Every structure is written in C-alpha cells, then in structure tokens.
Amino acid sequence: MILTYALIFMLGCIGLALLLNLVRLFNAPTITDRILTLDTITVNAIALVVLYGVWSGTGLYLEAAVLLALTGFVGTVAYCKYILRGSIIE
Amino acid sequence: MEALVASAIGMFTAVGIYLILRLRTFPVILGLTFLSYGVNVFLFTAGRLATNRAPIIGTGEVYADPLPQALVLTAIVISFGMTAVVMMMAIGGHLEAGHDRVNMAAGDTDTAEDKA
C-alpha cells in the first residue's frame, strides 16, 4: 500500500519534471539546453517505463528501458556531434 | 484516455500537414514524419485501447488486440525506409540544384536559380 503511494508520488514527480522540461524546451537560451532537455526527457521516460513496469507488475517493459538508455545516448551524442562538427559520421 | 490519444492523433496529423505544405524539402520531410506518427497511432487505435494487457500469451486473461500492433510495426518500418529515401533525395536535389525548394517551375524546367 505504502509502496503504491510512493509509486504515485514518484510518478507525479516525473510528470512534474516532464512539465518543467517542457518549459525549458521552449525558453532554452542555447541549443545545448534543448539537447540537454531532450536527454533529460529521455531519462525521465526511462524512469516512467520502469515505474510503469513496477506498477503493472510485469517485466515486459524493461527492454524498452534498455533500448531507451542505449538510443538516448546515441541520439544525444549525435545531436552534439552535429553541433560540434556538422557531420556526425566523418 | 481515448480522447487524449485521439487528440494526439489529430495534433500530429495537423502539424504534419502544415509542415508538408511548406516550401522546402526539410520541413516537408519533418511533416511526413509527423504525419506518420499520427497515422501509426491511428492504426494502433484500430485495436482499441487497453492498459496492462500486452498480447503475450500467459501474462493475463484478456489481451489487447495484437493485429493492429503487428500492422503498426510494418507501417513504422515502411515509413522509416521511405523517410530515409526521401531524405537522401532531398540531399541529392539540394546538391544538384543548389537549393532545397520543393516546388518546381511550371513545365518542370529548372528555375532560374537552378541554372545559376
């Protein structure tokens, strides 16, 4: 029971965090901030998926989290590489 | 939930169409991507919405409709391939013509800029 409340709390936190991310996404002073926000959203999404797995009591969504971790990284690096060098594969 | 999903479909579609109506290749491709988001989710909803009923036999009693999911998989893959192609064509067009306009001159002859 208490775990449920804690779960709801954390889900609420993540939801709130996502809304904060949204704000940053739009008033980002630099392109880096936008990429950073996207990365943060990815991490929050991982948390969300993991927590949903806990909530629903299945492990069916963990691979999604694995992939999110992997691809979030690749994506962020690619955006940065683009800013840094223009060509992401050179 | 249904309303949320439906409105998201509508939003993706609207944004997609608006961007497709732009005059440069890149926004058009972005628009197509948005449109495919909308359409893929639309196709997904053909199986109706359900939570925690993943169609993995043995994990529950009732399952979400697996067929639209399989169809969406196919659709995602196909739209990915198509996006890749049109992207490459956009590059090719830009490099060959020197600009990335989508519109052609009437009669398909190159515009003045193309010649330049």
Added chain:
Amino acid sequence: MLRRLFPHPYLTLTLIVLWFLLVNQIKVGSLVMAVFLGTILPHLTSAWWPDRPIIRRPLGLLAYTALVMWDVIVANFQVARIVLFMPKAKIRSAWVTIPLDLRSPEAISLLAGTITMTPGTVSSDMSACGKALLVHSLHAPDPDEVRDTIKARYEARLKRIFE
C-alpha cells in the same frame, strides 16, 4: 592461440555476467549462450578495439567502483542542495584544469567518467595533447581543492590499477 580466441578476456567475462543479468535466470542453456556470446562478440568487434588494455589490478577496479558509487550517492545530495536552496548569486562555478598523470586511454576515460558522475563536477574537455582534463565545477569556492581531490582520490587509484 588463446589470445586469438579471446582478444579481450575481460570483455568476455563482462559479457558473460551481463548475459546472466539480461536473461535474469541461471540455467545451463544460459551459460552455454553466455559463453558463446562472450566469445563471439569480442571477436566480431575486436577490429575496432585493436589494442588490449592492461589492467594490473582487476580487483582494485571493483573497489574503485564501490568507492565511486558511494561518492555518487553522497555527493548527489550536495548538488540537490545547491540546486534547490542556494541563491543563484552565491553559486561559485569554476573551471578547473586537471593535469593528467594517467596515460592509458581507458584509464583517462574512466577518470573523466568518474568526475562527471560524482556530482558537482563535469569533465568537459581534454587538452589537444591529452595531458589535461578540463573540469567544470558547479560550486567550487576553491578550485585547487577540487583538482587535488580528484587527483588524490581518483587518479591515484586508477594509476595503480592501470599502470
């Protein structure tokens, strides 16, 4: 022969362990698969990892990991405090140059990663010769202290492990 079979033995071991984490079960079949993948994948990828790094003290690496984990958790609270409560004007961010004694790419990468994961600091760049790291500290009234801590607490340990 063995070297050709296992171009990166530590990688092989890591992969075997990771496979068990992944399949989340201990069965003979899993072991067979783990060993198979642990052998084949380093082979498949060895072309992109041409040189074999030297790890002199593998066990030291484990201890180092534990240390870093602890630092991560503790230091996170400091960052949380800064983010939440410290007035913006009082935050003293600073750039810190960390001259490197380490030479192994793997070790330097590990150091840089450690710096980033321990809150309050981010490894931001490397000198064009590879002999200094640029670290940004979120709140460092005394930048030299940051440098000294890093060199003493992490780099020294890594030096022992790798070189």
Added chain:
Amino acid sequence: MSLALIAALPFLGALLPGLMIRAGRDACAAVTGSVTLLALVLLALNAPTVLAGDVVQTRIEWLPALGLNATFFLDGLGLLFAGMILGIGLLIIIYARFYLAKSDPMGQFYTYLMLFQGAMVGIVLSDNILLLLIFWELTSLSSFLLIGYWKHLPEGRQGARMALAVTGGGGLALIAGMLILGGIVGSYDLTVILDNKELIQASDWYLPALILILLGAFTKSAQFPFHFWLPHAMAAPTPVSAYLHSATMVKAGLFLMARLWPVLAGTPEWFWIVSTAGLITMVMAAKIAFFKDDLKALLAFSTVSHLGLITMLLGFGTKAAATVAVFHIINHATFKAALFMTAGIVDHEAHTRDLRRLGGLRHLMPITFGVALLASLSMAGIPPLNGFLSKELMLEEAAHTVWITPWAMGVLATIGALFSVAYSFRFLAHGFLGPVRDDYPHTPHDPGPGLWGAPAFLVVLVLLIGLFPMVTAAWLVDAAASAVTGEAVQSKITHWHGLEAAALWMSLAAVGGGLMALGAYPRLRALWDAAPRPEAKRIFDGVIEPLAALARGLTGLVHNGSFSRAVGVAVVAIAAASLWAFRGGDHLAGTRDLLPVEPVVLAVWFVMMVAALAAPFFHRDRVVALVLIGVVGLLIAPMFALLSAPDLALTQISVEVVTILLMLLALNFLPKVTPVESAPAHRLGHAAIAGVAGVGVGWLAWSMMIRAPAFDPISAFHLAQSKPGAGGTNAVNTIIVDFRGYDTFGEIIVLGIAALVIYALSETVLRSPSVTRRLATFVPEKEAGDRHPMMLVVSTRLLLPMAMMVGVYIYLRGHNMPGGGFVSGLVFAIAYLMQYMASGYVWSHARQRYDHHALIGWGVLIASLAGVGSWAFGAPFLTSAFEYVHLWPLEEFELATAVIFDLGVFLCVLGAILLALASLSRLALRTGESANTRAFDIDPSEGGR
C-alpha cells in the same frame, strides 16, 4: 471474301512501296499501280452482279459483342465510288510518278496514298457503320500525312493540321451519331439500318443523330461553315489534291449522305439542314473561286462549290434529285481530277500557279491546253460536256424546289452556276489565253505523256459521257441511284429538255452572266479586294491557336509544379469527400467503456502535444525542429508501452533514433534554416487546411475508438493459435513472422530497396560534376578541433559488444516476448552507428567485414528461402514449423522455422540501415575532409608510455 480483299489490297499495297523503293522509282510506282489495278479488276469482276441489281456481301466476325464486324457489301453506290477511287487512284499513281521530284521520298508518298486509298475503299464497301467509322477516321489520318507530305513547307504542315482538326473533329461527331443510330436500330449493320427508316425517323434520337452525322459529312465534304480547310489543304502535292480533293476524300461526306439517304432523308429537318448548307456552300464557294489567283485555290473553292451543289441535291430528298447528285458526282470527279492534274502540270512546268503571272500557255503547251479547255468547259456546264448534263438537271431540280419562297432556290442556284461559268472561263482565259509572256518563272512546255496521259484520259471520259451519257454513264448512275434511293431508278439523260425547261433559261443566264462577270473582272476584283471578309485561316488560327495557348496556360496554371498546392488540394478534397461520406451514413453512440487517465499520463500527453504544436512555430531552425520531433517520437514509445504494446515501444524507440541520426546526417548537406517564403495569409490558409485535417482524423479516431468492432476481430484466432499453432507466446511476433509473415516479407524488401535506392542515388550524386564542385566548396560552421574524442571511442568499445548482446537477446526472445528480428537488427545497426560516430566512417568501415549489399541480399534470400522451403513439404509459401528440442545438458528449447525467417528480417534491416548510412557518409568524404587512420584523435599514451 473478295470484297474484304478489295478493301485489304491497298493496305497490303501500302507495305510494298517502302520495300520496293530501293528497286527504283519506276518499280515502286509499278508495284503500287499493280496492286490498285488488281483491286480494280476484282471490283470489276463483281460489277455484273451488282449491275444486275444484286448485292455482294462478305462477313468476317471481329467484335461481335459490340456489333463491330468486318462486313462488307457492294451495291451500286459502292461500285460507283469504289470504281472512282480505284480508277482515279490508278491514274494518280501514274501521274505522281512523273510529277514528284527526285528529292521527294516517293516510297513514303505511295505508302500514304495506298493507306488513303484503302481507307476510302473501306468506307464505301463497309456494311457496318462502326467499321465505316474506322475507315472514315483513317482517311482523316492518311490525308493528314498526305497533305503534310512536303514537311518543309509551313503551309503544308498547317494545312494538314487544319484538315485533321476539322475532319477528325467531324469524325468524332460522326462516331456519336453512328452510335446513336445503331442504338436506335439495335444493330450497326448498314443493311439492317437501311431497312428501318420508320423506326429511325420516329425516334426521339433522330435529330441528334442526324445533326451529328451531318457534322461528320459536312466537315469531310467541306460544306459551309466547315469549308475553310479545303483550300489550305492545297499545300499538298498536286497529285494529292487531285485525288483527295476532287474524287475521293471530300466525296466521302457525300457518300455518307447518299448511303444513309434512305433512312435519314425525306424529313423537313434533313431538307432544311442539308439543302441549305449545300446551297450556301455552292454559291459562296463559287464566288470566292472566281477571285482566287492560285490555280489550285481556284479549283479548291470550285470543288467546295460543286460539293455544295451535290449536297444540295441530296438535301432535296427526292429520288430525282438524288439521281442527279449521283450523276454529278461522276462528272465532277472526271473533270475536276483532270483540272487538278492540269494545274499541277502548269505548276510543274512554269514553276508558278498564280494566274496573275500566267497567260498565253495555249501556245506553249497545247496539249495541256486542250485538256484544260475541255475540262473547264465541262466545269462551266457548257454543252455537250458531261458537266453540262448534270448541271442542267440540277438547275431543273432547283427550279422546282420550294425553299423559303418558290423562286429563291432557283435564283440562287443560277447565281451559283453563273460564278461557276465565270471562274471556269477565268481559269482558261487568264491561264491559257492571251499573249505569251516573257516573265514566267520558268518557261513552260508540254510535259511528256506520263504527266498529261492521266488527265487526257479523264478528259476523254468527260467528252464521252457528255456525248453519250446513256451508254457510258446511265447504267452506273441507275445502279448507284437505286442504291441511294432504295428504289429502282431508270434515268433518262438527254442534252435537250425542251424550251419549257426552266434549266435552259437558267443556264443561259448563268453563261451570259458568267461571261459578263469575267469581262468585268478588274472592277469586280477591286470591289472584292476592298470588301472586308473573313480569312478562314486567320479565323481558324484565331480559334485553334488561342485554344492551344489557353490549354498551355491552363495546364501551366493548374500544374504549376507547386507541391503545396497538390497536397493542399488533396487534403481539402479528401476532407470534403470524407465528410460527405460520413454524413451519408450513420454513426451511433459509443459502446465501449473508456479508459481512465492518470495524471502522469496527462503530463506526458501534454508535453507531447505542446512539443508537436511547437514544431510549426520553431521549424525554421532545423536543429530545433529535430529536437522537437525527437521529443515527440520519444514520448510515443512510453505511450505504446502504457497501451499494452511493448513491441511497438521497442520498435518506436529504435526507429526513432535511427531516423534522427539520418536526419542529422542529411541536415549537414542542407541549409540549416528554412527562410520565410510564404505570406502570412498563405500560412494561415495552410494552417486552416492542416487544422481541418487534424480535427477530421482525430475525430475519426475518436469515433472508431468509442465503439466496439461490428464483428469479432480475426485476431481472436491469432491469440488462440499463437502458442499452439505458431509456437510463440508473443502474439504480435507470431503475427509478424507467421500469420502475416508475408507482410513482413514485403516490408523487409521495402527496407532493402530503400537502401539500394539511397545507394544508387548517392552514386549518381557523387558522379555529378556540379555536386562535386559544390561539395568541394562546402564550408562548415565553426567546428570543434577534435573529430573523434577519445572518451567516446573508449566507451564505444564496451558499449558495442554490449549492445550487440542486447540485440541477440532481443532476437532470441522475440517469438515469446517483446522483441524479434526487426528490433534486433535495429539494435545492431545502432551499435554499428555508434562505432561509426565514434571513430569515423573510413576507419570503421575499413574494419567492417560484411558487405552491406550482401547483407540485404542474404536477408531477402533467407527470408524467401524460408518461405520457399515449405514447398518441399507440399505446404504453401512461408508455412512454419516448430519443435521443442531436449538436448542434454540444456533445458528444453524450441526450434522454429520462423526464427530463420526472422534472421532474414534481421539481416535485411541491418544491411539496409548500414548501407543507407554508408551512402550518406560517402558524401561527407567529398567535402574534402581527410580520413583518420586511428580510432581517436588524441592519444595520450603517445610517447607517454
């Protein structure tokens, strides 16, 4: 059978000139002539039967379902026309042999001529009106080729096009008319139609059919107001003019009116339309002919006039008039063909046809003059020549026909005859009489008999028919007129009808008036030149050219190359049609319980919506747009997870990142910002269109979701059979690799082709010199100093095998748990991409052991073979099998053929993505960047260790 052969012979003959031309011009002409002669002989063999009052028929089934059959019949009318076509055709062939210059491609000429001849013969022999239509249009086509034969002459090209436009257009009306006619009768067989006069004339469709058919006939026969094309067709070589515009093509319209006379004529509509058109044409064209200086133009308008005369006679609707019409057809063919040939000789010899530059030829070319004299006197209606006979009969009929008033027709006919006399004499007087001049472009002489032989022969006929009409022509006239009128005709043709005959006085008036007109020519000419009058060509050009310009303008306006227009129109059309369809049906209230919404889901939804909505506002900064699309794509994945679709979540995540990478790669070669180019109003309009589409699609989704499916979904079967039937617990995967594996088969091929296309395009682009130039001047923005940071490379060394392991895991469990070959392939691809990003394309690719093309090929091949393999067991393509295997010391595991198929999927996906990215990376190499030889830029161990 022989009739079909007669019709077919010219077409077969059309093939010969092209082959024979190498054997020389004589051989070519001889062969062409022999074919025509053969057809003529065959026709003659049938003549006795026809003249005896019988009809010869041939029937070959072609398209019986439509009622279009190759049926031919030969009656008097057909005999007359076929004889004329073949006979004069033969003369023309001979004449043309000597007329055409060495530089003219003679083979081509004869080919066209024979095509035309065949088409004409076909028209007159057809016993099926659809078949007749085919030959009819063929005459338009082949005459187009003949008129334009001298391609280098602009008048020839324009004349040909004008002729085609008018006669072809008329042909289209004729099609409609004939179809209506056939529809009324229920048969397209002429012999049947001709038996149904009452049915046809009582039908509501009679008038439309009549008008449409007459449109066809009038255009072909150059009747007012469609007369204007004929003079312009005179740009053709003279043999063509002689053939087409005296004896044959223009007579096709007359033939048609005569052919259908029994069922169409006799009504007031027929009378008013046909006789009026004929009368106007006759008078007007005769008047114009009088003022024409070009010999051929004069003859052309004269032809128009005579056609009008015959049309008028047919229009009267009486048996007698029809008989006269038939007679005049014969007479006109003889003298007019002769005259055209004469004009051609003059042109050939004097190098001009302008009456103002001629005169006095009587002395220089007496034979030609003799021919011209007889023919033009006949044209003028001077006794005892054949033209006189039919003109007298015509005037007599006109005098007795009431048209508006009792006398109007007679007066107008006389005026027509008057001009006829006038231009005929002018032809003679200004061309041949008078003194010999010294300023001919070329001094003319009588040509050899090759040229004058044919007209001379015709003039002999003119004379003979004139002198002995009852012997030479009456039998043919009777036979033909019987066919036209459907009753037995026994004509009596005489030179003298008595003093009480109106025609006598009308004739005298015409001759007298004509001579007076010729005398007053200079003054009349001045009047004529002063009067404003419509120039046909200018009117035609004034219609057609603006029409073409309008078409060009419209087409350019509608198809202006605007993509946004195309999409905008499409969206509006789809939305409108869908709305219309929706409102035409019923949609009842929802039947399902809706899912509740958790706050966190609301938050995710909100972020997703706002990020999407932001895209139109921020899209000009393209990287920002990519970040936004990244956010949206990323958040769709947890949504799929939440909605019980783990496989979709996996796929969405991995496809998304590959898409983003691709777009970043692409953006490097594209402008970084999108300029503002459309006006605010435009953007607002686009936003409205987009909004409509969004609301519509969203509404559809909502409407669908709130109701349960009308029938049990077929997926119940998939869920039930997933484990027992397909051997996997992941129903989505069993659908993908088994139940609907064929979809997946297509899908991986799509992906594979996509990569091939990208590769091919990159090859092409790289080969293009302009691209090479552009790439060489490629100046990137401010750049970082290091390309391959060490830390990324080092971590990739660990992550690469780890990611691959995850890929293997996802592949292996896919059948039972979320995952499968597709996602696995993507994970592998992402892993490789990571490597490529870390150490660069050249360095990484050099260490890549597998050829991307081959990966795709093998993927497709394995998937195909996995499908084909089931044939060996007599099962259909892609039939799967699975078995649980127990192999000590391993736990029991499953072996499924679907896994082999999935391997094909895996390879194809991997190969496709790698090939696509490799293609893009090769472009980057052309920007002048150097290739690295080491994994990372800065190696601290260098010299340190």
Added chain:
Amino acid sequence: MNHWIIAPVVLPSLVGALMIITMRGDLLLQRVANVAAILALNAIALALLWSATTHGPEAYFLGDWPAPFGIALVLDRLSAMMVALLAVLALAVVLYAIGSGWDRKGAHFHPLLQFLLMGIAGAFLTGDAFNLFVFFEVLLIASYGLMIHGGGATRTRAGIQYVAFNLFGSSLFLIALALIYGVTGTLNMADLAAKLPDLPEGDTALLRVAAVMLIMVFAIKGALVPLQFWLPGTYANAPGVVAAMFAVMTKVGAYAALRFGTLVFPPDLPATGDLLSSLILPAGLVTLVVGAVGVLGATTLPRLVAFGGIASMGTAFVAIGAFTPQTTAAALYYMVHSTLATAILFLVADLVTRRRTHARLDDTAPPIAQAGLISALFLAGAVAMAGMPPLSGFIGKLLILDAFRAQTALVWSVVLGSSFLMILGYARAGSRLFWKASALEAQPEDPRADGLAFTATFGLLAALVALTVLAGPITDWMAETARTLHAPESYIAAARLGQEG
C-alpha cells in the same frame, strides 16, 4: 495447392536478391538474368491466365493459415490478366533499357526493376487489404529508385515531389485500413465482402469514410483529378523507359478501385451504395478533360505523353466508375490498351529526346536520326492514345461509349471532345517534332542503331495490334471477367473463409 500463384512474387524477389549478392559488378550478367526472369514471368503469367480462365478463382493460403486469419492470395481472371499485362510490358521495358543503355546510367536498375515487378504482381494477386498496402509500398519504393535513376537536378527534385506525395497517400491508405479493421475486425477482402452486408446501422458512417479514403488512395495511384498533380512532373522527368514501365503503375490504382468497387463495396451494398461511382465517375470525366487539355497545352514531349496518360486514366476511371458489367468489360479492355499505348509513347518520347538536345515542343530542333521509324512509331502511339482507328484505342473508346447508353450526353461529349483536343495536341506535336524539323539543316550526327530499343517498341506496338485484331475473343473474355467481378460469389468461395486447410 497451386504454388504458381505466388511465383510472380517470389521469382522476382529471389532474382533481385541474387542480383544484389552475386552480380553487383556485372551488368551483363544482370541483363541476362533480368531478361530470363522476365521471360519466365511471362510464361508463368500465361499459365496463370490459363488456369484462371479454366478453373476460376483460386486462393493461395500463405503460411497455410486459413482465410481470413492469414494472408490469402487470390488468382482470378482479373488478377491473372493484370499480371500478364505486367509481364508483357516488363519484357519490352527491359529490352528497351538494355538496348538504349538506360540501365547503365545508374546503379541497381535491374534489381529495382525486379522488385518493382514483385510489388506490382503482389498488389494484383493479394486478397488482403493490408497486404495490398504492403505491396503498394514495395512497388512504390522500387519506383522511387527507378524514377530518379540516372539523377540530375530536375529529375531528383521531381522525384522528391513524387515520393512525398506518395508518402502522403500511404498515410491515407493506413487511415482507411485502420478504419476498416477498426469497424469490421478483418482485413481479408473476401471476408469483408461476406461480412459487410450485415454491417450494423451505427457503423456505416465510418465504413463509408473508409471506402472513400481507399478510393482516394487508388485515385492518387491512378492520377485521378484532383489527385493527379504528381503525375506530369514525375513521368515527364523519369527516364523514358521507366516512365513506360510506370504506365502499368497507374493501372494498379485502377485495378484496386475496380476490385474494391466490385468485391468489397459493390453498388448493392447498403452501407455504401453508389458512393464510389458518384465520386469516381465525375472525377474520371474531369481527369479526362484535364489530360486532354494538357496534351494540347504541353510544352515538352514527355509532358505531352504524361498528360496523355492522365487522359487515358480518366477514360479508364469513367468506365470503372459506372460499376456495371458492360462498363467494366470496356474498362478492362481500355486498361490493357492504354497501358501498352502509353508505354509506346513514352518509349518513343525517349527515342526522340535522346536524339535531341532538348525536349521542348515550342522550339524546333534539327532532324533526328532514324526520324522515319520514330515518327511512324509516334504516329502509331498517338493514334492509339487519341483513340483513333485503326488501333485498339478506337475500339476501347467505342466500347466505353457503347456501354454508356444511360449517361450519353455528358459522357459522350466529354470523351469525344477530349479526343478532339488530343488529336489537335498530338498533331501539333508530331508536326513540330518531325515535319518542322525537316526545314532545318540536318546536323551531322551519328545514326544510332538502337536495334533492341526499336524491337522493344515495335513489340509493344505488335501487342497493340494483336489487341485490335483479336478484339473479338479478347472482349468476350473480358465480358466474362466483368461478369464474374460483378458476381463475386466464386471469388468469395475460393477464399474458403474460416475453413481449415
């Protein structure tokens, strides 16, 4: 089970894959393989045609799953006919491509052609709505590659429009399929045909929208106004030989409209009624006019031919849109005819443009090599396209006019009026290309032999002649085909819905 049914799909996929793996560097080998494969496809198509004619509809159950749960292919007279048409056209196209050297101008021409064949054949044969989408995509993506084959700025940019518009169309297709599945719970076309008469009242609106959207998708493929904008730019800028191959792609749209309009949404279905015909028929008429005006107003030769193609699609859709056995029979004949005729003209346009420095019609260029043969081919093609005798276009037109006794005035006047515009247009173009040119000085140019290319073009012309001469038996066959289309019981029975094995 008749495994040959799937051969037109599997054969090209195998050949295409083998080309990629083993023949990538060897053009000669690719050429040989391609020709051999297409010859085999012709043989298979012939056998299938025979089978469909003698045995009636037959289904092929992929993966041995019963319909409607798995995917079933259905071979019937119509699908067999379309596959045969495809095979014939492909043979001419591949020969022309080899003869003209088009296949050398970029990578992967031969495998892409094979995959295109696979996609088109798959679309013709499938009995499953979603699978139709998949094979549409297969044929489309192969067509993208072929369209931009050889590259160049204008072609590539035209290609972008082509691809983007079709992606838009694919999205629409998916929405329609989603609605169909969402409402009925099935995707098998025979199953839909069996179930839809029992559709509850409350779902008809959604089904109607789905039907309309599907038709719009097919209209995009078939270039029906107002969804035709993509065609002129695409076809006019595609390599000539590819444009010729594309002649059959528009027919995929026509085919699908015909299939769905007779099987799934027949006129007697209460939910949709005359919905389809009230859209298709007027749109077809407008398309015809737009195409005819385009023919008259075209500024370049390829565009002229492209607009001719639009006009022919308009005509075909007019015939399709009436959905009566008689009009359908006419439509079938016209589709076959116009595929061949359009292809001929595209090949001729290519023969011309390859010999000239530009393709503009308003600007005379010097006479071209082999003008005689080429102008004869142009004449034949133009005659066929304009619907003039003696070629099959005229017969097709007669069949259509004859079948439209009910709406005589409108249909007839549009069909005949358009013919008039087209006659004018083709005559202008032809006289400018071949006659006006002769007024200019001939340039000393190497006469190009192009034997194989000419053979291919004349081959198509021969097919057209055969279509004309054998019109009787062919139209009889088509009338029977149309009858079975409008009485789809045998098709539905062949799908053996819900029966195992």
Added chain:
Amino acid sequence: MTQTFELAVELFLAAILVGGGIFALVGSYGLLRLPEPMQRLHAPTKATTIGVGAALLVSALDMLPQGGGISWQELLITIFLLLTAPITALFLAKTLLLRHEDPATLPETGTGHPWATLGEERPDP
C-alpha cells in the same frame, strides 16, 4: 519471509521511490533554475540519473515482498546509464565550449596545447 521483513522492504523501497522522485524533480528543476549554461549541465546529467537509478532499484527489488526474486536486468540498465551519462555530459559541455563559452574565461591547459574543442584540427599523420 516474515511480515516485518516485507514491511521493511516495502518501507525501504518507498523511501527509495520518494527520494528518487525528488532527485528526478531536482534535476529537471535545476535545468530550469540555474543561470549559466554550464551550471545547468550538472543538474540533469546526474540528479535525474539518480532518479532513474531509484526507479530501477525498486523495479529490481519490488518482487521481494511478494516472495519473488531479484530482477537483474535493471542492473544492466544502470550499467548502461553509468557508462553513457559521462559521454553525454562531455559532448554537451563541448558544444557549450565551442558555441557559448568565452575562451578567455577558461584556464590554461598547462601543457602548451589548447583545449581540444577549441584547438585547430590535427591532421592525421
């Protein structure tokens, strides 16, 4: 397993969740609040990671109270995140160095060479 143990585990997990939630929030809040670009880099790359770590830990252990075992896949995800987060941060920092930092504010490398991001490209030997 005793009731107490279960409760203890539950309480522990609940605490982890609450803490993780707060960290996740802090990360995103810091991203919004901190004034300088480089400062903002600190918050999410670490705090949010801790938040995810918490979620993963709970996910790994949440079957314990019901008598289930530990789920190990979460550890793998954690390893992934630990391996990748520093690289992400490094690249983000490099973009800031290149585009937004005034080179004058940076310390010397002390090696005679510039910082790699700002230096000249070194041609490969």
